Amino acid sequence: MQLTETRLSESHRPTLDQALEAIRTRAYWSPHPEHPKGYGESAPADGLAAFEALKGTRFDLDQPGTDDWTGGEVSPYGPRLGIEYPHPDIDVLLPAMRAALPAWRDAGPELRALVCLEILSRISARTHEFAHTVMHTSGQAFMMAFQAGGPHAQDRGLEAVAYAYAEQTRTPAAADWSKPQGKRDPLELRKTFTTAGRGIALMIGCNTFPTWNGYPGLFASLATGNAVLVKPHPRAVLPLALTVRVAREVLAEAGFDPNLVALAVDRPGEGIAKTLALRPEIKVIDYTGSTEFGVWLETHAHQAQVHTEKAGVNTVIVDSTDDYRGMLSNLAFSLSLYSGQMCTTPQNLLIPRDGIDTDAGHKTYDAVVADLAAAVSGLLGDDARANALLGALVNPEVKSRLDGAPGLGEVALASREITHPDFPDAVVRTPVIVKLDGTKPDAEAAYLSECFGPVSFAVAVDSTADAIELLRRTIREKGAMTVGAYTTSAETERAIEEVCLDESAQLSLNLTGGVYVNQTAAFSDFHGSGGNPAANSALTDGAFVANRFRVIEIRRPA
């Protein structure tokens, strides 16, 4: 059955309207069930079977210019995926993508948004399948792969579509203009305004959150009238390949050229992202990954609008609390989730060396660190629970940073090796907490670099005021995706807020319950600020979508 505009509108216009309302109010909202049971009784088994059926196959997308097959994904849990993906001849693929643009432009903002929502809704229906693909490429535990890789990623995609639609419809499609001329006839013009995408957008995916970090750029670009070439991380191709397949299916059914969305997987060492990033056809780039390549993109891809999320150093200031237990358990969870392999995981815990005041009395620096270590140990004491929280280390570099961490200072909590009952080859580790003296230069070298993975530093500082100055310096020099703070002092709270406002960082205060500093909710929380070195854009605001398209005016006498 053909996907007509009427059918798409019936299915998705109400959802689009709710999303538009949500980004205005920023109240809680999501159309995507967070619980695995929300997808029907057979969904878990069907999803697993669908994932298993993909293994060992050639993932054909029927793209123009496929000149080879490539791919070598190995699950962080052990198994080789054994999937081969099309390798593109970009001199064939890019022109084919460009040829698809005029009809996509002529579709207009609403139909483009509806098509995007249909893509998202088909992805949503296959959330269990996607969860396994995310788990076996990122190393996330199943439940996190399910939620972050499924509904939360879909939320972020939908949020981008809503912003794109809102931005494009700020200017009316047409206007009548009549300028009075005193006693003479007015000057009268009929004007039309057409939103046109900039061209082909390149989305460069990351290893740890292929869908969550990929969907905002992908859907923002597509909804604003661009074609999107998806270049996944070589270790996390499958979730995005599946996304591309769904998008191509929907586009074709809706009467558009499926080449509006295509996949580019390169051979080992080929470095196709660098080549693509400088091609004149590429007008928009979205990237999540290392600072090195992110800065390279920002300084070299002048022909494109470049959105980057890079490395950062996240800080939590521990000044005082009226819920010591709540603070410890909240922090323990934040440090443990996905073995600290989130761009939002706290790295530096700044704690006054004279200790802190709490509802359980004054606690020395040593006591706070020991109690936090105990909280982490308690949280992860049961292996089954630990496996469900930690997942596997995503790559050997994370493991070597973890192995090297004890050399940086006194170990307050040693990392523990955990066996996964289903996947004996998975490298599962609990986090390490290392004590550092914030005033020592060699310690500074450690805590002022991003140590991505399950490594946190309990940094002793002379005072909360010093902690606040160190926070300022850390954000300014190293960037931060998140900042957390615990304090019962209104004055301290205000001083920390000032630093975050000055240096452009997102702040979570006194989180002691079930919300964690490393999690942001689409439609309400901004992910990153775009104003410090960790990222040049935020997910998602007007700036994230506004420059992906242009408005072309045609005026003529009325």
Place this chain on the structure above:
Amino acid sequence: MQLTETRLSESHRPTLDQALEAIRTRAYWSPHPEHPKGYGESAPADGLAAFEALKGTRFDLDQPGTDDWTGGEVSPYGPRLGIEYPHPDIDVLLPAMRAALPAWRDAGPELRALVCLEILSRISARTHEFAHTVMHTSGQAFMMAFQAGGPHAQDRGLEAVAYAYAEQTRTPAAADWSKPQGKRDPLELRKTFTTAGRGIALMIGCNTFPTWNGYPGLFASLATGNAVLVKPHPRAVLPLALTVRVAREVLAEAGFDPNLVALAVDRPGEGIAKTLALRPEIKVIDYTGSTEFGVWLETHAHQAQVHTEKAGVNTVIVDSTDDYRGMLSNLAFSLSLYSGQMCTTPQNLLIPRDGIDTDAGHKTYDAVVADLAAAVSGLLGDDARANALLGALVNPEVKSRLDGAPGLGEVALASREITHPDFPDAVVRTPVIVKLDGTKPDAEAAYLSECFGPVSFAVAVDSTADAIELLRRTIREKGAMTVGAYTTSAETERAIEEVCLDESAQLSLNLTGGVYVNQTAAFSDFHGSGGNPAANSALTDGAFVANRFRVIEIRRPA
């Protein structure tokens, strides 16, 4: 009397609301009278006297870090202005500007907008004075300096404020977030969202339209919470120095640090714009001028959001018309206004060599060119009228391009020297029209470069289809601020529209009355598209303002 928020709101909130409505509907609107008589009986004499009183003075702004005085403006009409401006020690001035930022951020989007509207309204009250400053720096004739440098520039500034306000208020100042947790208590957070400017914005002014091209960036940056350092073109300092003075007065009266707006005039050959553009404090840059420096900014000032308007080659396709006289007189006016020294003036008139169909019968290429030449001659036949339309050549480079034009091809209309009765030293010239064969390579070298000034090329092409292809190539390779076309064929119209949509250029069709391709109206027309090499942003859309600020979220348990 102190400018309280209440007073500012009473004075300006209705205007802001009207501006917000105008950018949504894009119907005609302006709060700034276009006619010199709209400013009161004594305004003309007062304005002239105020301008005369500025000549030969030291223009003190009471800025921190003034270490010298500099300035050497000479009116294109002859007289030296003899005004000295403060020369900045930027290591003193920039920190003083940064210190002003937190209070400006805390003011919030509405108060910032109201302060900007007060600045604009005081500038508006002095429009006659500003008109003389624009006339004697740009060389525009008085009436154009009055309108384009006064109300139209103020409109563009107000439009930028409206966009900035709308963009910043898309996110609420605060939100309550409550996420259901089944049978457990919901997760509840209180969130605040603060818009914070990126830092100091640098506005680099141009010679020809110091206020019109300068106000959008200046007011967009200021309204979004940035401080603005204004670096005028060395030949057009006065209009912007006066703007800075008014802005500083209003800021101080409203209780803000006047250093939120400051002036940077350099010594001859000092090149302070390059130094400033790379300073880490400069986070936003707006620039109008040469392609060379614009591209340099785009490729080097990575720490800043860079908005550029550069050179372009504007085309008019002449295919057919049902109002031959109207077309000729409309084009004649477009070529003559301000001696073609507008970034929007048509340069290449593409005319089929077999001629065109008109309501006055078929016209050969030669006839069209001759009739256009006659129309220009007729329009400028009277010296007083010519002086009122043409103004003076802004600099010697324009004159040498004009003098060199006859060497490029057959002259269809020679430039005529006109004496200005009040300013015998002014260099006033009528435009030249040169015939070129579009298929000849040496002709191509001429018409595919920007020849800024009163030089137009009547390019003979083999067919309208060829004209359309040449239009596509010209926009793609050289950029265009405007495209015009005359055709009675719906098919041709559609083909030209397609090219403009594909290549991102603003199109005016069949203008035969009192609207000209080189004029755009704030609140309704976009100036430039931001999608071709002539400019990387448009005046004004969401993208022009959205990345000048960031939204900082602070969340805490409810």
